[in-house]
Amino acid sequence: MAMLDETLDDWGTARLTLNRPERHNAFNADLIAALTEAFTRLSAVPDVRAIILSGAGKSFSAGADLDWMRAAATWSEADNQADAMRLSDMLAAINNCAKPVIVVAHGHVTGGGVGLVACADMAVAIDGAQFRLSEVRLGLTPATISPFVIAKIGAAARRWFLTAEAFTADQALAMGLVNEIATDADAAEAIVAHWLAHIGQAAPQAIADAKRLALDFADQPITDELREETARRIAARRVSREGREGINAFLTKGKPSWVLE
Template sequence: MVDTLLTSIDDRGVATVTLNRADVHNAFNDDLIWELNNAFSKLDKDDSVRAVVLTGSGKSFSAGADLNWMKAAASYTEKQNMEDAMRLSDMLATLNSCSKPTIAIVNGATFGGGVGLVSCCDIAIAVEGAKFSLSEVRLGLTPATISPYVVAAIGERAARRYFLSAERFDSAEARRIGLIHEIAPSLQDAFSLAHVMLKNILAGAPGAQRDAKKLVADVVGREITPELRADTANRIAARRTSDEGREGLGAFLEKRQPAWSLDA
């Protein structure tokens, strides 16, 4: 029996999670959703993990929902459908809130829920030939569960267009609207770009990166009030007196690498 999800961790603490249902373009079903949620949760809690890379096997990153899974859902009661949708929502939330830096390497076609996975990652790199689509309305559905993450990634204006049209778009358009950050000519080149990203990530302090991710989540969309300014001042004050803050400043003044720095 083939594992539907592959997870490995190298000696730098970089975890690679690979969707491994290539025969169905890495489409979601109950098992894959559970395995993804479990993997992201475990990696988040593992202190030896410094970063997480997410990619797919075969020609596609993820085609979204598995057809057999959707067919089964059509016969569910409203309560069963709610429970089923919440399992997908929980998995996306686990990835989105992961305290470790996350990088999506988009190796091919990425539809529906696959776009949701990409949107939940901090950094996204796509191969030149990758295609994207939020195709739910063509099935009489909406991209509801993934919408908080996709709208945060591409903005309201682009979401209105692509949620309604369900049209396919390429890597260049995905970068223009903010879904991905970089385009690579090939999968090998995409991993090379990720290697550069990881080199930068591994030079940073893990605790500071965790707090920086939370900072973005807590600050985005908020009005700049005295309370917000006080909150951010408290956060930097706490960082300055932390073990990492002292080590980082000491390393800078002593012209040496800080204790957490690793060669990618």
């Protein structure tokens, strides 16, 4: 059985499902490699318009597989650093993916599972989901996921990193880790469908470039150099095929070629 299930529909929605339900979709080296490969590959596929990541079974993801972590404790520090970089590479592949990434989180969302949610562009939590950054209880720290989690929830990380206490979907919403809460799986699917409908009206490369704006300019001071870069980027968009087509369609009340029904 594959640790990561993948489907692609006619609309261009790729669905990735973590498929280790007996381990609450905990990471091991194979699942990390599968996620890295899938997001890297799908990021470059023109027909893919969005990627949805969810988990099979009772939980979205319980973070690191403890048997894998037990084995890692016997490795050298250099081997552990290389292993941690593979996890970081996986998170970066999700965070930097050129496609909109949507996470549907349910059940237990622990440690690295929180990292997955933090790397998404949009996330919906199903009511009853329980989040926890539990590393310090194991004598560890959330070091590898920390850049992605801090980028999403900011100073709130200081509490949750240190106490390792559980927090609810409502608390995750309040701190910006998730964008919506759904009462059940059907309601979550309706929220995802709403997001997809809007994504389907937008130019794919413009979406990729807009995502880079959000990633590149977050928390940056507004300098002359930054303003110059923003001018360069919009100039490139204006003369791009998408830019010209989109403006022309708006002025002529037409429909751009990228619009999905």
